[in-house]
Amino acid sequence: MANIHPTAIVDPKAELDDGVTIGPYTLVGPHVKIGAGTTVAGHVVIEGHTTLGRDNRIFQFASVGAANQDKKYKGEPCELVVGDRNTIREFCTLHIGTVQDKAVTRIGNDNWIMAYVHVAHDCIVGDHTTLANNATMAGHVEIGDWVTVGGLTGIHQFVKIGAHSMIGFASAVSQDVPPFMLVDGNPLAVRGINVVGLRRREFSAERIGAVRHMHKLLYRENRTLESAREAIGEFARSAPEASAEVAMMSAFLAGATRGIAR
Template sequence: MAQNIHPTAIIDESAEIGDNVEIGAYCIIEGNVKIGAGTRLRNHAQIRNYTTLGEDCYVDSFAVIGGAPQDLSYKNEPTTLVIGNRCTMREYVTMSRGTPNGKGVTVVGDDCYFMANSHVGHDCVVGNNVIMANSVALAGHVTIGERVILGGLSAVHQYCRVGRHAFVGGLAAVVADVIPYGSVVGVHAHLAGLNIVGLKRRGFSRVQIHEMRSAYRMLFSNEGTMQERIEDVLERFSNIPEAIEIVEFVRAESSRPICLPRD
């Protein structure tokens, strides 16, 4: 079990360290931590209690992964943070464990990239292939779907959902749920259409994008009620999975409203 651990690193005896892990100078690994094979920690990184870090991850200097939730009701209960494989956490990234009043766990998927100073709050669920640019902040209980991109200095309000393949523009303050494939901008953020650039990059065909745009226009037009427009989309686009996904997202139970286009 080859490992490269700097002699100044402080590692709790209960920590489980996988093969080929690199731990730099002055790193701190607390109790009940699991670090997967091939993961690298730069100097001064910290992995706090009850954190599981997957394989082939990278944690840069001064990141604090698995810190106690920033919640006044938290009383040192043994909640957890679980991070998938091949995730990158750059300088000063912070991620909090869950709370007993929430899920009890914060979850991050595979192949995510967290740029410097970004933050994942307690009880969040972050899907695979998510990119958070510099200083993005997720409040507690936020759900981020797979392949979402969040622009620099944007923030997501607690309990908000951001559907998969969505794009959040830089400096946006997201206070309402963002539909799958949507693009939101502004402070406070408003829906500005579909994430067309992202869809093209991910291989969606021209026909798919055309149908999704037609469904989007129908759903967010000014004619009729939202329920009537939902029924129209379900009738006309029943064979378009992406359109149905957006409708199901809108209809799902949520404590936050749906982010809408600006009038």
């Protein structure tokens, strides 16, 4: 059975699996579902059509599933869906989606979401990300797996951030960031590849070499984006050991809508 502190207010329509812990003075609304093993500290508000998976940890004063900050929102039953084993620290704000998009904000598994992070409406956050203190996402942002976002970073609406990339402290992100890149600054600039992150994830020397080569094609040969895309496609045939990385980069560049960070 769920362990609910006597001062918490949990709507009887909320669905709490076995092993859920609800701390003092926390509010859980009627359309909330919380998976087994999730721990919610005191003074948390979980509302809206919100689904939390298993074994999440939500720290005090977080606001989860609140109405979005889109002026067009008229109270439609949009959603927030959070996966498993996420850590959500103090004062985070995670909002539901809007009907102008997919009507859902989605956060994956095993994410480390630090204090004061804001995840706006219709954002998609992958798995194994680290979002440092005060990282702020506008609406419709997409963040790939294994991304690290530095503290005090702002991300413009509709921006896409590719997997395995890293954004440095206090950056202003207004263009798409390709996978594997290391970027920072205001204006944002690409500094190289996220080699430390790739090594930590046990990328082989050959795979890291392939990522370096794609970085060279994109940023070191004065190519247009279209020319770089074609060159990366040609490179795929000569680097079968890095086929997954090349395919990821090619797909990302094909779907970039705001131009890429330079």
